[in-house]
Amino acid sequence: MSAPTVTSLATDKTFDQAMGWGSQTSGGRGKRGYEMQLTRRQQEKAAAAQKVENERAKAQQKENTKKVTELLRKADAGELDWM
Numbered sequence: 644m645s646a647p648t649v650t651s652l653a654t655d656k657t658f659d660q661a662m663g664w665g666s667q668t669s670g671g672r673g674k675r676g677y678e679m680q681l682t683r684r685q686q687e688k689a690a691a692a693q694k695v696e697n698e699r700a701k702a703q704q705k706e707n708t709k710k711v712t713e714l715l716r717k718a719d720a721g722e723l724d725w726m
């Protein structure tokens with residue numbers, strides 16, 4: 644069985660509304676039935692990937708700060724030859 648696609652979800656929703664099954668109280672799937680929810684493992688993978696991305700971004704920010712600080716130090720010390 645394959646995962647539902649955007650098209651199949653939209654088709655299901657349209658057919659359900661046509662049949663009068665548009666809400667949870669009338670026996671339809673309701674709003675939550677159409678939402679794609681991640682499984683626990685997918686959520687853990689996404690959280691781990693986000694953590695790695697945040698660490699990478701912090702390292703990049705530190706590197707950029709070092710470069711700017713060094714450039715400003717050189718400028719203050721007169722070590723840069725602009726001409």
